[in-house]
Amino acid sequence: MSDQAPSRDDDCVTANIKLTSPGWDMEFKLTVPAGPTTLKELLPLAQLLSDAVVNATVQEVEQRGQQISCCKGCGACCRQLVPIAEVEARHIAELVASMPEPRQSQVRARFADALRQLAEAGLLDKLHEPERWHREGATEFGLQYFRLGIPCPFLEDELCSIHPDRPLKCREFLVTSPAVHCQNPTAATVKTVPLPLRLSPALAEFQVVEFAPHLVRWVPLVLALEWGATHPDPPADRTGPELLGQLMRNLTGKEPPAMPTSESNGPPSSDAVLMGAG
Numbered sequence: 001m002s003d004q005a006p007s008r009d010d011d012c013v014t015a016n017i018k019l020t021s022p023g024w025d026m027e028f029k030l031t032v033p034a035g036p037t038t039l040k041e042l043l044p045l046a047q048l049l050s051d052a053v054v055n056a057t058v059q060e061v062e063q064r065g066q067q068i069s070c071c072k073g074c075g076a077c078c079r080q081l082v083p084i085a086e087v088e089a090r091h092i093a094e095l096v097a098s099m100p101e102p103r104q105s106q107v108r109a110r111f112a113d114a115l116r117q118l119a120e121a122g123l124l125d126k127l128h129e130p131e132r133w134h135r136e137g138a139t140e141f142g143l144q145y146f147r148l149g150i151p152c153p154f155l156e157d158e159l160c161s162i163h164p165d166r167p168l169k170c171r172e173f174l175v176t177s178p179a180v181h182c183q184n185p186t187a188a189t190v191k192t193v194p195l196p197l198r199l200s201p202a203l204a205e206f207q208v209v210e211f212a213p214h215l216v217r218w219v220p221l222v223l224a225l226e227w228g229a230t231h232p233d234p235p236a237d238r239t240g241p242e243l244l245g246q247l248m249r250n251l252t253g254k255e256p257p258a259m260p261t262s263e264s265n266g267p268p269s270s271d272a273v274l275m276g277a278g
Contacts, residue, residue: 011035013241017248017256019053019226023060026052032240038233039087039206042243049251050171050199057195061176068193069179075158076182077173082152083218084167085204092221093228095165110153112224116163117150127220146185152221163186167221168200202250 014031030045034253058068070077084092095106118124124142126132160170174193175182179187207217219227248256 004054007085015241015244015256019049019197019252021056023196024056026056028052030244032244033127034241035260037238037240037243038236039203039243040090040233041240042247043203045244046168046203046247047171048163050168053197053199054171054174054193054213055154057193058174061174061193066176069101069175069177069182070173073158074179074182077156077170078152078155078158078160079146079149081142082169082221083204084169084221084224085200085202086207086217086219086227087243089219089224090168090223090228090231091165092167092224093234095162096225105117107153108225110151111222111225114150114153116224117148118145118222118226119149125150130218130220150222168187168198168203172198172200197251199251203245206246206248 011034012031012163013034014029017028019026019028028049032042032045049058061068096104096111099107115124118127122143123141127145152160154160155168160166172195175190176193177189177191201216204216204218245256248254
């Protein structure tokens with residue numbers, strides 16, 4: 001991260017952030033509200049940072065002569081159990097609620113059908129109790145889910161219908177192995193692309209499990225609508241700079257430069273300006 005002092009106007013704080021990896025460096029100018037802010041207001045920044053890290057990593061992979069197998073129309077991974085951060089679950093629920101009819105009803109029906117199939121397979125109760133499948137084996141539970149072949153409720157003609165709003169976990173899942181192996185994945189046949197920085201756990205780490213601080217709270221994407229309906233937004237009890245600082249700590253493991261705070265409030269910028277990448 002950079003050590004350049006942040007600037008401030010009456011309502012917002014802007015900081016220059018530098019992210020580095022062995023293969024590239026990127027600099028961003030991030031603007032957040034100076035006053036009380038919700039994590040949801042920072043979600044667009046997290047999405048943009050995730051896209052930037054993924055794009056830089058893809059370029060690095062291709063420079064080594066490898067090819068990303070993921071492409072438009074290949075929806076094999078869209079039948080996996082997708083864990084998302086609580087703030088993303090609220091966003092998904094609000095996104096569906098904002099859809100016009102009849103699309104909204106169609107999407108809600110797909111969610112309901114997915115839950116019905118999970119219940120018939122005996123997995124729905126476990127899905128509501130993630131501590132159980134962590135204890136009994138998250139990998140095996142994920143494979144059981146995948147074998148059911150339940151498509152993501154947003155998958156249409158093997159394409160993501162909410163691509164700009166898709167979860168961070170979806171953005172960060174890339175493979176270089178032949179796409180045919182994704183239909184029956186094993187550790188030996190599917191080669192995922194490791195990312196030097198991952199926004200999905202950094203965002204989820206804002207919520208930890210009280211009895212197990214080493215675990216974070218995830219919401220299965222397929223439960224996002226019912227979870228969002230019963231878990232309203234928490235109050236804005238931290239400032240934008242405080243939230244951005246924690247996001248950077250979660251992401252990099254390093255302490256960010258001190259940022260000024262203010263009691264004033266204002267809209268965040270959802271733009272992170274890519275200054276350069278090596």
